[in-house]
Amino acid sequence: MHIASLGSSFASGPSIPPQLPPPAARRSGANYPSLVSRALSATLTDLSASGATLLNVLSEPQQTLQGTLPPQLEGLPADADVVTITGGGNDLGYSAGMMGEAAGIVLGGEGGLLEALGLRGGVAAVGEKEAVERFVRVIEAVRARAPGARIFLVEYLAVFGEETGVADDQPLGSEAVERYRALAGVLGRVYRRAAERGGERVEVVEISRMSEGHAVGTREPWVVGFTEGLLMGGGAPYHPNAEGHKAVAREVERRVRKALEL
DSSP states (O other): OEEEEEESHHHHOTTSSSEESOGGGOEETTSHHHHHHHHTTOEEEEOOOTTOOHHHHHTOOEEETTEEEOOGGGGOOTTOSEEEEEOOHHHHTHHHHHHHHHHHHHTTSOHHHHHHTTOOOSOOSSOHHHHHHHHHHHHHHHHHHOTTOEEEEEOOOOOOOTTOOSBTTBOOOHHHHHHHHHHHHHHHHHHHHHHHHHOTTEEEEOHHHHTGGGSTTSSSOSBOOOOHHHHHTTOOTTSBOHHHHHHHHHHHHHHHHHHHTO
Protein backbone atom coordinates (compact mmCIF):
# COMPACT_ATOMS: atom_id res chain seq x y z
CA MET A 1 0.00 0.00 0.00
CA HIS A 2 1.15 3.51 -0.82
CA ILE A 3 -0.14 6.41 1.31
CA ALA A 4 0.39 10.07 0.44
CA SER A 5 -0.18 12.98 2.81
CA LEU A 6 -1.03 16.52 1.74
CA GLY A 7 -1.79 19.61 3.79
CA SER A 8 -0.69 21.97 6.52
CA SER A 9 0.82 21.92 10.02
CA PHE A 10 -2.01 19.89 11.60
CA ALA A 11 -0.76 17.07 9.35
CA SER A 12 2.97 17.80 9.29
CA GLY A 13 3.54 17.99 13.06
CA PRO A 14 5.84 20.96 13.69
CA SER A 15 7.95 20.71 16.86
CA ILE A 16 7.14 17.01 17.41
CA PRO A 17 10.36 14.98 17.30
CA PRO A 18 11.88 13.67 15.18
CA GLN A 19 11.79 16.52 12.67
CA LEU A 20 12.60 15.36 9.14
CA PRO A 21 14.10 17.19 6.15
CA PRO A 22 13.50 19.54 4.52
CA PRO A 23 13.51 22.03 7.44
CA ALA A 24 11.11 24.33 5.57
CA ALA A 25 8.32 21.76 5.87
CA ARG A 26 8.56 21.41 9.69
CA ARG A 27 7.46 17.78 9.29
CA SER A 28 7.64 15.10 11.97
CA GLY A 29 8.41 11.43 11.64
CA ALA A 30 5.80 10.88 14.36
CA ASN A 31 2.90 12.77 12.74
CA TYR A 32 -0.36 10.98 12.00
CA PRO A 33 0.52 10.04 8.38
CA SER A 34 3.74 8.39 9.61
CA LEU A 35 1.92 6.51 12.37
CA VAL A 36 -0.81 5.30 10.00
CA SER A 37 1.66 4.13 7.38
CA ARG A 38 3.64 2.15 9.97
CA ALA A 39 0.47 0.57 11.38
CA LEU A 40 -0.54 -0.55 7.89
CA SER A 41 3.00 -1.50 6.76
CA ALA A 42 2.56 0.99 3.93
CA THR A 43 4.94 3.17 1.94
CA LEU A 44 4.50 6.85 2.81
CA THR A 45 5.02 9.93 0.66
CA ASP A 46 4.56 12.80 3.11
CA LEU A 47 4.25 16.15 1.33
CA SER A 48 2.55 18.09 4.14
CA ALA A 49 4.14 21.34 5.30
CA SER A 50 3.52 23.81 8.10
CA GLY A 51 1.93 27.02 6.88
CA ALA A 52 0.64 25.55 3.61
CA THR A 53 -2.59 26.80 2.11
CA LEU A 54 -4.70 24.76 -0.28
CA LEU A 55 -3.13 26.79 -3.08
CA ASN A 56 0.29 25.62 -1.90
CA VAL A 57 -1.02 22.07 -2.12
CA LEU A 58 -2.45 22.69 -5.57
CA SER A 59 -0.19 24.89 -7.65
CA GLU A 60 1.64 27.69 -5.79
CA PRO A 61 5.16 27.33 -4.35
CA GLN A 62 5.27 27.93 -0.60
CA GLN A 63 7.66 30.59 0.66
CA THR A 64 9.06 29.97 4.15
CA LEU A 65 11.85 31.43 6.27
CA GLN A 66 13.86 28.26 5.60
CA GLY A 67 13.34 28.19 1.84
CA THR A 68 10.80 27.56 -0.89
CA LEU A 69 8.73 24.38 -1.18
CA PRO A 70 7.23 23.28 -4.51
CA PRO A 71 3.47 22.75 -4.83
CA GLN A 72 2.70 19.56 -2.97
CA LEU A 73 0.77 17.94 -5.80
CA GLU A 74 3.91 17.91 -7.93
CA GLY A 75 5.22 15.16 -5.67
CA LEU A 76 2.03 13.07 -5.51
CA PRO A 77 2.79 9.51 -6.68
CA ALA A 78 0.52 8.13 -9.39
CA ASP A 79 0.31 4.78 -7.60
CA ALA A 80 -1.04 6.21 -4.33
CA ASP A 81 -3.76 3.99 -2.87
CA VAL A 82 -4.69 6.43 -0.08
CA VAL A 83 -4.36 10.22 -0.03
CA THR A 84 -4.97 12.11 3.22
CA ILE A 85 -5.59 15.86 3.12
CA THR A 86 -5.61 18.13 6.18
CA GLY A 87 -5.82 21.74 5.04
CA GLY A 88 -7.91 24.85 4.70
CA GLY A 89 -7.17 26.38 8.09
CA ASN A 90 -4.49 28.69 6.71
CA ASP A 91 -6.82 29.73 3.88
CA LEU A 92 -9.40 30.87 6.43
CA GLY A 93 -6.87 32.55 8.72
CA TYR A 94 -7.56 30.05 11.50
CA SER A 95 -4.19 28.97 12.92
CA ALA A 96 -2.26 32.14 12.11
CA GLY A 97 -5.14 34.23 13.42
CA MET A 98 -5.31 32.65 16.87
CA MET A 99 -1.51 32.53 17.19
CA GLY A 100 -1.20 36.14 16.07
CA GLU A 101 -3.76 37.40 18.56
CA ALA A 102 -2.23 35.42 21.41
CA ALA A 103 1.28 36.59 20.48
CA GLY A 104 0.08 40.17 20.49
CA ILE A 105 -1.07 39.73 24.08
CA VAL A 106 1.94 37.78 25.35
CA LEU A 107 4.58 39.84 23.54
CA GLY A 108 2.92 43.16 24.27
CA GLY A 109 2.14 44.03 20.65
CA GLU A 110 5.72 44.05 19.39
CA GLY A 111 4.79 44.49 15.75
CA GLY A 112 8.22 43.88 14.26
CA LEU A 113 8.62 40.62 16.11
CA LEU A 114 5.13 39.47 15.17
CA GLU A 115 5.88 40.20 11.53
CA ALA A 116 9.19 38.33 11.73
CA LEU A 117 7.41 35.32 13.19
CA GLY A 118 4.82 35.41 10.41
CA LEU A 119 1.96 36.00 12.84
CA ARG A 120 -0.72 38.37 11.70
CA GLY A 121 -3.96 38.68 13.59
CA GLY A 122 -7.33 37.33 12.84
CA VAL A 123 -8.69 38.40 9.44
CA ALA A 124 -9.62 35.45 7.23
CA ALA A 125 -7.70 35.32 3.98
CA VAL A 126 -10.73 33.94 2.12
CA GLY A 127 -14.30 33.10 2.94
CA GLU A 128 -16.05 29.75 3.20
CA LYS A 129 -17.13 29.62 -0.44
CA GLU A 130 -13.63 30.20 -1.81
CA ALA A 131 -12.14 27.68 0.63
CA VAL A 132 -14.59 25.06 -0.64
CA GLU A 133 -13.67 25.85 -4.25
CA ARG A 134 -9.97 25.45 -3.45
CA PHE A 135 -10.59 22.14 -1.72
CA VAL A 136 -12.61 20.83 -4.66
CA ARG A 137 -9.82 21.81 -7.06
CA VAL A 138 -7.33 19.91 -4.90
CA ILE A 139 -9.56 16.82 -4.93
CA GLU A 140 -9.91 17.01 -8.70
CA ALA A 141 -6.15 17.35 -9.12
CA VAL A 142 -5.54 14.36 -6.85
CA ARG A 143 -7.93 12.30 -8.96
CA ALA A 144 -6.11 13.33 -12.11
CA ARG A 145 -2.65 12.43 -10.77
CA ALA A 146 -3.57 9.34 -8.74
CA PRO A 147 -6.81 8.01 -10.26
CA GLY A 148 -6.91 4.89 -8.10
CA ALA A 149 -6.59 6.66 -4.77
CA ARG A 150 -9.12 6.75 -1.98
CA ILE A 151 -9.19 10.31 -0.60
CA PHE A 152 -9.63 11.06 3.10
CA LEU A 153 -10.24 14.64 4.22
CA VAL A 154 -8.87 14.56 7.77
CA GLU A 155 -10.28 17.38 9.88
CA TYR A 156 -8.33 19.54 12.30
CA LEU A 157 -8.27 18.60 15.97
CA ALA A 158 -10.39 20.86 18.16
CA VAL A 159 -8.21 23.60 19.69
CA PHE A 160 -10.78 25.38 21.88
CA GLY A 161 -13.70 23.77 23.68
CA GLU A 162 -16.24 24.49 26.40
CA GLU A 163 -13.58 24.04 29.09
CA THR A 164 -11.10 26.45 27.52
CA GLY A 165 -10.56 29.60 29.55
CA VAL A 166 -7.86 32.15 30.21
CA ALA A 167 -4.87 30.41 31.79
CA ASP A 168 -1.08 30.51 32.01
CA ASP A 169 -0.88 28.71 28.67
CA GLN A 170 -3.95 30.33 27.06
CA PRO A 171 -4.03 34.15 26.95
CA LEU A 172 -7.05 34.67 24.70
CA GLY A 173 -10.26 35.96 26.24
CA SER A 174 -13.67 34.32 25.97
CA GLU A 175 -14.75 36.45 22.99
CA ALA A 176 -11.72 35.38 20.95
CA VAL A 177 -12.10 31.74 21.99
CA GLU A 178 -15.71 31.72 20.82
CA ARG A 179 -14.76 33.45 17.58
CA TYR A 180 -12.19 30.78 16.77
CA ARG A 181 -14.57 28.02 17.79
CA ALA A 182 -17.01 29.48 15.26
CA LEU A 183 -14.28 29.58 12.63
CA ALA A 184 -13.53 25.92 13.37
CA GLY A 185 -17.20 25.28 12.61
CA VAL A 186 -16.78 27.03 9.26
CA LEU A 187 -13.78 24.82 8.55
CA GLY A 188 -15.89 21.76 9.30
CA ARG A 189 -18.51 22.89 6.79
CA VAL A 190 -15.77 23.40 4.20
CA TYR A 191 -14.75 19.76 4.63
CA ARG A 192 -18.30 18.46 4.33
CA ARG A 193 -19.16 20.56 1.30
CA ALA A 194 -15.91 19.64 -0.44
CA ALA A 195 -16.50 15.93 0.20
CA GLU A 196 -20.06 16.17 -1.14
CA ARG A 197 -18.81 17.73 -4.34
CA GLY A 198 -15.84 15.37 -4.52
CA GLY A 199 -18.05 12.40 -5.24
CA GLU A 200 -17.20 8.74 -4.79
CA ARG A 201 -14.07 7.59 -2.97
CA VAL A 202 -13.90 10.84 -0.99
CA GLU A 203 -14.81 10.91 2.70
CA VAL A 204 -14.38 13.12 5.74
CA VAL A 205 -12.65 11.80 8.85
CA GLU A 206 -14.54 13.67 11.60
CA ILE A 207 -11.67 14.54 13.94
CA SER A 208 -13.07 17.83 15.26
CA ARG A 209 -16.08 16.24 16.95
CA MET A 210 -14.05 13.31 18.26
CA SER A 211 -11.53 15.64 19.90
CA GLU A 212 -13.87 18.17 21.55
CA GLY A 213 -13.12 16.76 25.00
CA HIS A 214 -9.37 17.12 24.45
CA ALA A 215 -9.06 20.83 23.65
CA VAL A 216 -6.84 23.35 25.44
CA GLY A 217 -7.78 23.48 29.13
CA THR A 218 -8.96 19.87 29.46
CA ARG A 219 -7.35 17.20 31.64
CA GLU A 220 -5.93 15.33 28.64
CA PRO A 221 -5.41 17.89 25.87
CA TRP A 222 -4.45 16.73 22.39
CA VAL A 223 -3.23 20.23 21.50
CA VAL A 224 -0.72 22.53 23.18
CA GLY A 225 -1.56 25.96 24.53
CA PHE A 226 0.34 29.20 24.03
CA THR A 227 3.35 30.39 26.01
CA GLU A 228 6.12 32.81 25.11
CA GLY A 229 8.73 30.13 25.77
CA LEU A 230 7.10 27.72 23.35
CA LEU A 231 6.80 30.38 20.65
CA MET A 232 10.33 31.75 20.99
CA GLY A 233 11.74 28.23 21.21
CA GLY A 234 10.46 27.44 17.75
CA GLY A 235 7.44 25.45 18.87
CA ALA A 236 3.94 25.58 17.43
CA PRO A 237 1.32 26.90 19.87
CA TYR A 238 -2.30 25.80 19.44
CA HIS A 239 -1.22 22.73 17.45
CA PRO A 240 -1.57 18.98 18.01
CA ASN A 241 0.79 17.37 20.49
CA ALA A 242 2.17 13.83 20.15
CA GLU A 243 -0.92 12.33 21.82
CA GLY A 244 -3.11 14.26 19.42
CA HIS A 245 -1.35 12.79 16.40
CA LYS A 246 -1.68 9.32 17.90
CA ALA A 247 -5.43 9.83 18.34
CA VAL A 248 -5.84 11.08 14.77
CA ALA A 249 -3.76 8.16 13.49
CA ARG A 250 -5.96 5.61 15.25
CA GLU A 251 -9.10 7.05 13.66
CA VAL A 252 -7.57 7.41 10.20
CA GLU A 253 -6.26 3.84 10.36
CA ARG A 254 -9.70 2.60 11.35
CA ARG A 255 -11.35 4.43 8.47
CA VAL A 256 -8.78 3.25 5.92
CA ARG A 257 -9.16 -0.36 7.04
CA LYS A 258 -12.94 -0.08 6.78
CA ALA A 259 -12.90 1.62 3.38
CA LEU A 260 -10.39 -0.79 1.85
CA GLU A 261 -11.79 -3.84 3.69
CA LEU A 262 -8.42 -4.68 5.23
